[in-house]
Amino acid sequence: MAIKRSKVSVIGSGFTGATTALMMAQKELGDVVLVDIPDMEDPTKGKALDMLEASPVQGFDASIIGTANYEDTKDSDLVIITAGIARKPGMSRDDLVNTNAKIMKSVTKEIVNYSPDTYIVVLTNPVDAMTYTVFKESGLPKERVIGQSGVLDTARFRTFVAQELNLSVKDVTGFVLGGHGDDMVPLIRYSYAGGIPLEKLISKDRLDAIVERTRKGGGEIVGLLGNGSAYYAPAASLTVMAEAILKDQRRVLPSIAYLEGEYGYSDIYLGVPTVLGGKGIEEIIELDLTEDEKAALDKSADSVKNVLNVLE
Numbered sequence: 459m460a461i462k463r464s465k466v467s468v469i470g471s472g473f474t475g476a477t478t479a480l481m482m483a484q485k486e487l488g489d490v491v492l493v494d495i496p497d498m499e500d501p502t503k504g505k506a507l508d509m510l511e512a513s514p515v516q517g518f519d520a521s522i523i524g525t526a527n528y529e530d531t532k533d534s535d536l537v538i539i540t541a542g543i544a545r546k547p548g549m550s551r552d553d554l555v556n557t558n559a560k561i562m563k564s565v566t567k568e569i570v571n572y573s574p575d576t577y578i579v580v581l582t583n584p585v586d587a588m589t590y591t592v593f594k595e596s597g598l599p600k601e602r603v604i605g606q607s608g609v610l611d612t613a614r615f616r617t618f619v620a621q622e623l624n625l626s627v628k629d630v631t632g633f634v635l636g637g638h639g640d641d642m643v644p645l646i647r648y649s650y651a652g653g654i655p656l657e658k659l660i661s662k663d664r665l666d667a668i669v670e671r672t673r674k675g676g677g678e679i680v681g682l683l684g685n686g687s688a689y690y691a692p693a694a695s696l697t698v699m700a701e702a703i704l705k706d707q708r709r710v711l712p713s714i715a716y717l718e719g720e721y722g723y724s725d726i727y728l729g730v731p732t733v734l735g736g737k738g739i740e741e742i743i744e745l746d747l748t749e750d751e752k753a754a755l756d757k758s759a760d761s762v763k764n765v766l767n768v769l770e
């Protein structure tokens with residue numbers, strides 16, 4: 459049998475979907491199918507063609523098509539969901555819940571109809587609850603339905619730490635746990651610059667300020683953009699997760715995973731450290747938490763549960 463390139467479908471061709479499609483094609487992760495609603499079919503085709511025309515200039519090999527027909531997604535190895543509405547200044551991510559839950563249900567039906575064994579990575583907000591909705595609707599095993607928040611939240615944290623210390627972002631590591639809301643939990647104790655614990659390099663006051671800015675990082679961009687939310691760093695985050703799965707890299711990355719007792723929670727999707735590889739979420743890493751860290755994580759999990767409770 460001939461060896462085939464991977465196929466990745468991106469549902470939603472808006473800011474995050476289109477940017478993710480381009481980043482994945484630039485990294486030659488596979489052929490890309492960009493999908494939107496029928497009313498958006500022509501602009502979606504236009505974006506895909508425009509990206510394809512960048513390929514000779516940048517020297518990447520990938521087919522990129524735009525469509526409103528799910529048949530074109532048939533046999534996707536991986537599907538990324540970015541479809542839905544984004545928040546505007548003054549809104550919380552949770553305000554999007556019922557509109558986006560309906561969209562999750564309808565797109566998930568179509569996805570698994572054409573790709574019954576695929577992996578799905580969800581971006582749409584409120585992402586912890588939307589990942590739960592997609593999991594329930596898809597019937598896929600839990601390790602194949604994954605949400606994105608921690609890679610982005612950790613990237614924001616690393617950016618602010620690198621700025622504070624005037625060091626390369628490459629040398630700063632961190633971990634953000636919990637739901638993708640203002641009470642997410644950046645774990646300072648597990649964060650380093652060049653292997654040195656951050657607590658030895660940055661004062662408590664400054665670290666507290668960095669944690670607060672990280673928690674409100676999405677809102678900071680929403681406020682600046684005025685009409686829409688972040689998309690470059692979210693697309694980069696989705697791309698690294700897609701790469702980890704498609705290339706079976708077994709990367710240690712924070713993902714929104716379905717918990718069955720891990721960290722003391724059950725029947726919930728929440729951000730935790732995971733091993734991401736060719737089987738999707740291959741492991742959930744359970745870190746020892748102090749009482750304060752566990753209390754912060756409980757608060758964040760409660761916020762996610764409150765959103766799950768309003769799901770219609």
Ligand SMILES: NC(=O)c1ccc[n+]([C@@H]2O[C@H](COP(=O)([O-])OP(=O)(O)OC[C@H]3O[C@@H](n4cnc5c(N)ncnc54)[C@H](O)[C@@H]3O)[C@@H](O)[C@H]2O)c1
Binds near residue numbers: 470545606
């Ligand atoms: N989890 C995260 O870290 C994170 C980061 C950034 C954005 N987001 C979320 O991602 C979502 C998308 O953000 P965006 O900036 O790309 O928004 P956008 O408005 O630019 O794009 C959304 C696209 O979804 C399409 N769409 C709507 N209903 C659809 C359906 N039924 N089928 C297919 N496509 C459909 C729209 O036509 C639009 O093109 C938002 O909910 C946003 O809050 C999450």
Ligand SMILES: O=C(O)C[C@H](O)C(=O)O
Binds near residue numbers: 610638680687688
């Ligand atoms: O903040 C938002 O609404 C979008 C996204 O969740 C983000 O963190 O940038």
